[in-house]
Amino acid sequence: MKIAMICSEKLTFPPINGGAVQMYLEGTLPILSKLHEITLFSIQDPKLPNNAIERDVKYIRLPASTKEEYVRGIKKHLTNDFDLVHIFNRPSWVPFLSKDLTCAFSLSMHNEMFLQKKLVVP
Numbered sequence: 001m002k003i004a005m006i007c008s009e010k011l012t013f014p015p016i017n018g019g020a021v022q023m024y025l026e027g028t029l030p031i032l033s034k035l036h037e038i039t040l041f042s043i044q045d046p047k048l049p050n051n052a053i054e055r056d057v058k059y060i061r062l063p064a065s066t067k068e069e070y071v072r073g074i075k076k077h078l079t080n081d082f083d084l085v086h087i088f089n090r091p092s093w094v095p096f097l098s099k100d101l102t103c104a105f106s107l108s109m110h111n112e113m114f115l116q117k118k119l120v121v122p
Helices: 020-035 067-077 093-098
Strands: 002-006 037-043 051-054 057-062 084-088 104-108
Touching (some): 020 037
Parallel strands (some): 084 104
């Protein structure tokens, strides 16, 4: 299965600056990448290359001076070549990122992401 995994606009991957989702991914990617073709989207960091393939995972790190810039950047990379697009902690991104795509989407939410203000679509 070809899977896109999308981190929020807050922290990059790997977890050089921390992050619960990033720590979760650090533990699960070695297992998932043995079974699936993974592309992981996160924000850019000056310590990391913008594009890389490491341990069978493709990394695409995008500019994120604003949340909108980051989400638009992700959208440009998403195609129906993916079987599944998994978004972490950003339910309001699902309608925009899934528009015009027929691949499956999933969403996981962690921590305070269940606050009403986080669930409302802008």
